[in-house]
Amino acid sequence: MKETDIRLTPIKNGTVLDHLPVGTALKILEALQLSKPEKAVTIAINTESKRMGKKDLVFIEGKELTKSETEKIGLLAKGATINLIQNSEVKNKTTIELPEKAIGIIKCLNPKCISTIEGLETRFCIEQEPLRAKCFYCEKTMHEKEIANAIK
Amino acid sequence: MGFSLTDVISICDFSKKDIDFVLEKAAELEKTPKEKKSRILEGKIIASLFFEPSTRTRLSFETAIQSLGGKVIGFADPAVSSASKGETLSDSIRIISGYADIIVMRHFIEGSARRAAEVVKKPVINAGDGANQHPTQTLLDLYTIKKEFGKISGLKIGLLGDLKYGRTVHSLMYALAHYPNAEVFCISPESLRMPQEIIQANSGKLKIVETRDLQEFLPELDLLYATRIQKERFVDEFEYEQIKNIFVLGKQVLEKTKKGFRIMHPLPRVNEIKPELDSTEAALYFEQARNGLPVREALLSIMKDVEK
Numbered sequence: 001m002k003e004t005d006i007r008l009t010p011i012k013n014g015t016v017l018d019h020l021p022v023g024t025a026l027k028i029l030e031a032l033q034l035s036k037p038e039k040a041v042t043i044a045i046n047t048e049s050k051r052m053g054k055k056d057l058v059f060i061e062g063k064e065l066t067k068s069e070t071e072k073i074g075l076l077a078k079g080a081t082i083n084l085i086q087n088s089e090v091k092n093k094t095t096i097e098l099p100e101k102a103i104g105i106i107k108c109l110n111p112k113c114i115s116t117i118e119g120l121e122t123r124f125c126i127e128q129e130p131l132r133a134k135c136f137y138c139e140k141t142m143h144e145k146e147i148a149n150a151i152k
Numbered sequence: 153m154g155f156s157l158t159d160v161i162s163i164c165d166f167s168k169k170d171i172d173f174v175l176e177k178a179a180e181l182e183k184t185p186k187e188k189k190s191r192i193l194e195g196k197i198i199a200s201l202f203f204e205p206s207t208r209t210r211l212s213f214e215t216a217i218q219s220l221g222g223k224v225i226g227f228a229d230p231a232v233s234s235a236s237k238g239e240t241l242s243d244s245i246r247i248i249s250g251y252a253d254i255i256v257m258r259h260f261i262e263g264s265a266r267r268a269a270e271v272v273k274k275p276v277i278n279a280g281d282g283a284n285q286h287p288t289q290t291l292l293d294l295y296t297i298k299k300e301f302g303k304i305s306g307l308k309i310g311l312l313g314d315l316k317y318g319r320t321v322h323s324l325m326y327a328l329a330h331y332p333n334a335e336v337f338c339i340s341p342e343s344l345r346m347p348q349e350i351i352q353a354n355s356g357k358l359k360i361v362e363t364r365d366l367q368e369f370l371p372e373l374d375l376l377y378a379t380r381i382q383k384e385r386f387v388d389e390f391e392y393e394q395i396k397n398i399f400v401l402g403k404q405v406l407e408k409t410k411k412g413f414r415i416m417h418p419l420p421r422v423n424e425i426k427p428e429l430d431s432t433e434a435a436l437y438f439e440q441a442r443n444g445l446p447v448r449e450a451l452l453s454i455m456k457d458v459e460k
Contacts, residue, residue, distance in 0.1 A: 112282055114263040118240050132349075137263025138284055139162060141349055 010042055010059050016083040017058040017073065022046050024077045025056035031072045031151045032065075039063050071099040072151050075106070075126070075133075098128055106133060106142075106150040113138035158460045159269035160277045160451055162285045163323040168330035175295050177450035178443075186219070192453045193222030199252035200226035201245075202279070203235055203259040208419075208441070209279050209288075213256050216448040225251060242271050249274045254455050275455040283319055289418055290323040292447040293377070296440040300414055301374065304331040308372050312339045312399055313379035313424060315346040320418045321379055325350055329357035337369045338362045341395050344381065366399060370408045375436075376401070378417045378424045402426040406434055416440050 017028065025043045029035045040061035049055035064084060065073070073080060074096045084092040102124040108115045115122045115137045123136035131144045142150060154173040157165055181189060198217045202210050210228055217224050230236060235244060241264050249255060249272035257268055258279040265278035265285070280286040297304050309328065311321045315338050325346070328334045336358050338346045351360055363369060370376075378401060386392035400423055401415060417425055417437040429435050 110262060112260075112262045114241065114261050114267045117261055118242060118267070120242075120267065135263065137266045138282075139164065139263070140284075 011061055011085045012088050014039070014059065014061040014063050014085050015065055016060075016085060017077075018055070018081040018083060019049070019052060020056040020058065020077045020080045021052070022054045022056055024080075025058050027076050027148055028058055028073055031076060032069055034060065068105050070096060071102060072105050074098050075102065075131075075147055075151065078128075078131075098131070099126055102126055102133060105152055106147060107152055108135045108138060108140065109142060109146055109150050110135065110138050110140045113140065153454075153457070155454050158458050159265075159275050160287055160455065161265045161269055162278070163287045163290045163327050164285075166287070166327070166330075171291065171294060171327060171330060174291055174447065174450050174454065175298055177454060178291075178295050178446040179299070181449045181453065182446045189219060189449070190221040192449075193217060193220035193456060196222045196253045196456055197251065198222045198224055198452065199248050199255045199257075200224050200228075201248065201255065201257045201259075202226070202228045203230045203241075203257070203261075203264075204280070205229065206258050206280060209258060209286075209444075212444040213277075213279060213448050216445055216452055217256075219445075220449055220452055222452070226256075242267060246271055254452060273460050275458045275460065277451055277455060283317070285323065286319055287323065288444065288448055288451065289320055290327050291451070292440065292444045293320070293324055293416065293418070294327055295447050296416060296436060296443045297375065299443065300436060300439075301412075304328070304334065306331075306333040307374045308335045308337070310337040310339055310366070310369060310373045310376040311346070311379070312366065312376055314344045314381045314385065315340040315379070316344040317382065317385045318379045321346070321377065322350055324377065325354050325358070329354040333359075335359040336361070337373065339366050339369070339399070340364065341398055343391070343395070367408070370405065371410060373409065373413060375413070376405075376415050378415060378421075380417075380420065380422055380424055397423065400424060400426065401429060403428050403432070405429075406432060409434070 025045055034041050042059040044057040046054050047057060065082060078098045080096045082094050082096060083090050104121045106122060106124060108122055113135060124133040126133055133142045133147050155170055157170055200210060200214055214224050245268040252274060254275050256277045256279050257265055260282050262282040262284040265276055265281045269276040278285055278287055294304060301307060315321050328336060338360060341364060381396050383392050413434055414436040415434050419437060419441055
């Protein structure tokens with residue numbers, strides 16, 4: 001049996017997040033508000049990976065990700081794989097890209113920004129390498145660590 | 153029209169073509185007879201909304217409006233606006249936009265001008281939104297440089313003082329990056345260096361040198377853009393006291409500079425430039441402040457035709 005088969009078997013219907021950089025699994029649970037889940041969630045941290053050396057994995061029973069949830073994962077773990085599982089089989093496998101724009105999924109950390117003060121839907125332009133998010137309103141730029149803390 | 157924007161919010165929105173269009177329009181208006189100019193905004197009402205006091209910027213805008221024949225409504229004191237009753241900016245601006253053809257706005261909240269432009273169908277001109285943007289200042293800086301030197305490309309420009317918090321120098325860096333072969337010397341104390349993200353964003357387009365030593369590069373400069381080191385930026389007053397007099401420009405500066413050297417400053421100054429320089433040829437800062445008028449006239453005359 002292949003390594004990935006072992007990882008995917010716990011899920012009958014749901015989502016497996018694979019190829020997550022080490023240290024991102026818990027952040028993703030937080031971002032998807034799965035730290036107090038109604039669904040069964042299994043995580044694997046710092047496991048062996050042929051492609052990455054080490055990786056994290058998240059198994060979520062009975063859940064398909066929404067677009068905004070996928071975008072949040074993209075900000076935390078670019079290049080990760082989403083496996084949609086149905087009847088214990090992988091129905092769909094996609095690699096997560098960094099979104100070009102982030103609408104309503106991260107908050108601006110600038111307390112003087114109009115989006116913070118008036119509670120507006122936030123809008124950010126995302127730049128890669130290094131990862132940065134620029135607020136549409138106040139034009140302040142957040143870096144990778146700040147972005148992880150700013151996910152709603 | 154050679155102008156692509158429907159609002160004037162941030163210098164980062166401007167292409168080189170947009171900037172050049174404004175500078176050419178400003179030059180044209182300086183030559184336009186008063187009487188002809190006074191018909192440009194005839195029948196137009198301009199809202200001048202200063203949610204934060206700024207006497208000079210407001211007077212410059214309101215003079216520009218009046219010289220173009222427009223009528224001004226608005227306020228100079230936020231205490232008289234509904235903001236003091238807790239109304240959101242979004243609501244205030246929606247109501248006011250029903251009365252005016254163009255909105256000129258200054259607000260202490262960062263991103264407020266962008267928000268205003270988003271919620272109204274009338275063009276918005278940002279007259280400063282907190283520590284974020286003040287695009288008309290950058291345009292008048294560029295206009296002053298162009299008018300004085302006949303060009304912007306290829307100049308060697310020193311930015312001096314508080315490069316960390318000074319929004320004028322940040323915006324100027326982005327604007328200068330549109331002009332080929334401009335060289336920028338960022339001269340500041342270590343603790344007030346230009347933010348690295350601004351250096352990185354422009355390093356492919358501008359030749360940038362960072363230094364703490366003004367004397368080393370002074371003989372090379374065509375222009376020195378001085379800024380005020382602001383006391384309110386320092387948590388530690390002792391640190392401010394150590395730094396505040398680090399760059400004070402006096403007449404002795406001119407002994408080392410080349411012919412045609414000029415000094416600019418967004419004003420107000422405190423002690424960065426000694427009054428003894430005011431009467432020298434190098435002093436360009438008062439002319440720079442005066443140039444706010446044709447530049448703001450140019451923007452108003454461009455925005456009156458905008459359809460959003």
